[in-house]
C-alpha cells in the first residue's frame with residue numbers, strides 16, 4: 361500500500377529542542393495525512409489535555425500523493441484537540457504549502473509545549489531554527505506574510521501563519537497558508553496561538569522518492585479538460601439548488617430559503633471572479649479569486665458555506681459585502697464559516713440582520729476579543745445563552761450550509777460526526793441532492809437505512825484526507841482508481857479510513873463523549889433509529905468504542 365515516507369519531527373517549544381522519530385509502522389498502517397496524524401495524536405496527546413494548554417500537540421502532515429503531480433492533491437492536514445469541539449479534530453487546507461512541506465523530508469511535524477515568547481519556527485531539511493518575534497504581536501496574516509518575505513525571502517506558500525484570532529484564543533481561529541487558504545474548521549489557529557507560535561515556515565530539497573502509478577496522468581488530464589461548473593463558480597454553484605429544495609439556512613437558521621439569493625449565488629460570484637484560482641498541481645482549478653474595484657475589495661471566495669454564513673444566514677444579499685467579510689476573516693485568521701454563523705447569532709439577538717457595517721466591525725471585535733467580540737469568540741455553543749438565541753451547533757461546531765432538515769442523511773451525519781456539524785466529514789449531502797445521477801442517488805427523506813452508506817462515506821472522506829486527495833475529486837476518483845493509485849484493495853483502503861474514525865471516536869470517548877453528544881437541535885424522521893444503525897454498523901456501544909474494537 362502506498363504511504364508517506366520520512367520521520368516525525370517533534371518540536372518541543374518549552375526547551376526549544378527537536379527530536380526525530382521513526383514512525384514507519386504508523387505510516388504503513390495509516391498512509392499519511394489525517395490517518396497518520398490521528399494515530400500519532402491518539403497515542404501522544406494526554407486524553408485530558410487542555411486544548412489551549414501546553415500538553416496539547418499540533419500535527420502537520422502530508423500524504424504520499426503530494427509526491428505526485430496529479431490534480432486534487434494540493435492539500436495538507438493539521439490535527440490537534442480542538443478548542444471549539446473539545447475533541448480530536450483534523451482540518452485540511454488547500455494552497456501550495458503541501459509540496460514545500462514534503463521537501464523538508466519529514467512526513468509529520470509535531471508542535472508541543474509553549475514558547476516563552478511569540479516565535480516563528482523555521483523547518484528545513486537541515487534543521488529547525490527558532491526566531492523570537494515579539495514585534496509581530498497582533499500582526500494580521502498579510503503583515504506576517506510580508507514580514508517573512510521581506511526579512512527572509514520566504515514566500516507565502518512556504519508558511520502557515522496565525523493572525524490576532526489565533527493569538528487571542530478565538531475558539532474558531534484558523535491557520536492560514538498561501539495568504540488566503542485556511543486550516544479553517546475547529547480552531548486549530550488558537551492551538552498554535554496557545555503555543556506562542558506565530559508562524560511555521562518550511563523549505564528544503566529533500567522530498568522522499570515515492571513512485572506514483574500512471575493512473576495519476578489520466579485523472580489529471582480529465583480534470584484539465586472537463587467542462588465542470590465548479591471551475592467557474594466553485595462550491596457556490598450549488599446555492600440556487602439548495603434554495604430551491606428549501607435547504608439554504610437563512611436568518612440564523614430560522615428560515616430555509618433566502619429571497620435575496622440572486623445577489624449571492626454562483627452567477628453573482630462568477631461576475632466578481634477576475635482570474636483562475638487553484639491549488640498546487642491542480643488543473644481542476646475550482647478556487648475563486650474575486651475583486652470589486654469600486655468597493656476596493658479583493659479576496660478569494662467566498663465559497664458556498666461562507667456565502668451562507670455571511671450571506672443568507674446574516675440577511676445579506678450583496679456578494680461584495682460577503683467578499684469583504686471573507687477578506688476580513690482571512691486577514692485576522694478566523695474560520696469564515698464559524699465567524700459568519702456566530703455573527704448571525706448576534707444579529708438575530710439584536711434584530712440587526714443585513715447590517716453590513718456592524719458585521720464587518722464584529723469580525724474585528726472577535727479577532728481582538730473586544731467588547732461583545734469576547735463572548736462571540738467563544739463560538740455559538742458557549743455564547744448562545746448570553747445572546748438568548750438557540751444553539752445551532754453539534755459538539756460545539758456550528759452548522760455548515762447543507763441542510764440536514766431537508767437532506768436527512770446529512771442530518772444524521774451532523775449528529776454522529778466526530779467533528780460535529782461539519783459537512784466535509786462525510787459529504788453525505790452529495791448523494792442526497794437531486795443532481796446526483798439516479799442510480800447513485802439516495803432519497804433525502806428519513807435517517808433510517810442510511811448507516812452503511814454513511815459509514816462508507818465517512819471512511820472514504822477519511823481516506824481522502826489521508827492520501828491526501830481533495831474531496832472535490834469525487835467525479836474522477838472511482839474505486840478502481842483508488843486501488844491503482846494506492847496499490848491496495850478498495851476495501852483495505854476504506855479500512856484505513858475506518859481505523860482513523862474509530863481512533864478519533866475513542867480519543868473523544870476518553871474525554872467523556874458518548875451517545876449523549878450525538879444529537880441535533882431539530883427533528884429528523886427516524887434519527888434515533890438511524891443513530892442506532894450507525895453504532896451497529898461501526899461496532900460501537902452507545903456511541904463508545906469498546907476496547908476490543910480498537911485498531
Ligand code: SF4
Pocket residue numbers: 431432433434435454455637638639642643644645646647830831832833
Ligand atoms: S479541486 Fe479545487 S480545492 Fe481541490 S485541490 Fe483542486 S483547486 Fe484545490
